[in-house]
Amino acid sequence: MDNSNDALRTALAYRFGASAADIPPGAGPDACPETWLQLAKRGSCRHFTDRKVAPELVETLCALALSSPSKSDLQQRDIVIIDDPNLRGRLDTLMTTGPLAQAWISGAPALLVFCGNNRRQRQIHEWRQRPFVNDHLDAFFNASVDAGIALTAFVIASEAAGLGCTPISAIRNHAQEVSDLLGLPDHVFPVAGLGLEWPKWPPRISPRLPLAATVHRNGFSEAGIKETVEAYDQRRDGVQPMQSQRAIERFGKAEFYGWSEDKARQYAGPERADFGAFVVKKGFALR
Numbered sequence: 244m245d246n247s248n249d250a251l252r253t254a255l256a257y258r259f260g261a262s263a264a265d266i267p268p269g270a271g272p273d274a275c276p277e278t279w280l281q282l283a284k285r286g287s288c289r290h291f292t293d294r295k296v297a298p299e300l301v302e303t304l305c306a307l308a309l310s311s312p313s314k315s316d317l318q319q320r321d322i323v324i325i326d327d328p329n330l331r332g333r334l335d336t337l338m339t340t341g342p343l344a345q346a347w348i349s350g351a352p353a354l355l356v357f358c359g360n361n362r363r364q365r366q367i368h369e370w371r372q373r374p375f376v377n378d379h380l381d382a383f384f385n386a387s388v389d390a391g392i393a394l395t396a397f398v399i400a401s402e403a404a405g406l407g408c409t410p411i412s413a414i415r416n417h418a419q420e421v422s423d424l425l426g427l428p429d430h431v432f433p434v435a436g437l438g439l440e441w442p443k444w445p446p447r448i449s450p451r452l453p454l455a456a457t458v459h460r461n462g463f464s465e466a467g468i469k470e471t472v473e474a475y476d477q478r479r480d481g482v483q484p485m486q487s488q489r490a491i492e493r494f495g496k497a498e499f500y501g502w503s504e505d506k507a508r509q510y511a512g513p514e515r516a517d518f519g520a521f522v523v524k525k526g527f528a529l530r
């Protein structure tokens with residue numbers, strides 16, 4: 244055991260609300276892999292320096308991201324790099340206006356869009372003159388998951404290089420407009436954007452629900468889940484309180500405003516209710 248293992252256990256203990264002694268020691272290699280520590284301590288980054296992210300670096304990160312696993316080797320995800328200032332400005336306008344606007348996005352030095360692509364598979368069927376008989380929800384689901392996996396790999400690779408990033412679901416706030424701007428054909432759709440930058444300061448570890456609630460053994464269990472979430476609300480409020488309360492005009496100002504109240508208020512309002520219709524218009528059968 245070396246110091247990096249101690250650092251790993253400390254970071255995970257903070258993340259999941261355990262004492263470092265409760266995190267199993269020596270469960271891995273003697274020296275903690277750098278990637279483990281990186282993941283344990285990671286956090287999204289929305290504050291950045293002026294330093295540009297070199298185009299070659301972005302391309303390397305894309306290559307690393309697309310080295311990640313892909314369902315049945317179908318490779319149903321693509322990445323769109325946005326480096327045209329005019330296009331970037333138009334995407335920023337879409338993401339920084341309207342009810343789900345997020346102002347920070349326009350400042351992120353680099354922007355990418357991770358897309359699900361089930362089109363290529365359908366093209367292959369045409370070229371090979373083989374019937375495509377899987378025109379159902381699974382086609383959309385597999386492409387979405389593939390894009391999500393590539394996004395995750397991109398995040399891990401970026402953070403390992405000292406970059407900061409944050410996925411951006413706001414890219415789907417105006418899915419049709421974004422699709423038109425990017426020229427996405429049928430069966431190709433945005434899953435998430437990604438803001439990429441050199442961070443102003445190190446990431447903040449965001450506490451997660453305890454592992455006892457989210458890691459199951461031999462089957463699903465939610466014994467004591469309400470109490471667990473309430474305890475998490477308290478712990479999180481102690482170390483990383485919610486910065487503001489949502490929808491005070493609708494729900495009033497809460498005396499105690501924890502994570503679960505924030506999430507309940509968030510989804511008490513519609514978010515991207517038109518996305519299903521967009522996906523159907525893209526040609527997917529969601530049944």
Ligand SMILES: Cc1cc2nc3c(=O)[nH]c(=O)nc-3n(C[C@H](O)[C@H](O)[C@H](O)COP(=O)(O)O)c2cc1C
Binds near residue numbers: 289410411412414435
């Ligand atoms: C698919 C996806 C979409 C996200 N969309 C946004 C977004 O639109 N804006 C944002 O600020 N953060 C977004 N995030 C980042 C999450 O808010 C963040 O991961 C979460 O708050 C946990 O914080 P952490 O990443 O610092 O641990 C997104 C994350 C994921 C995985």
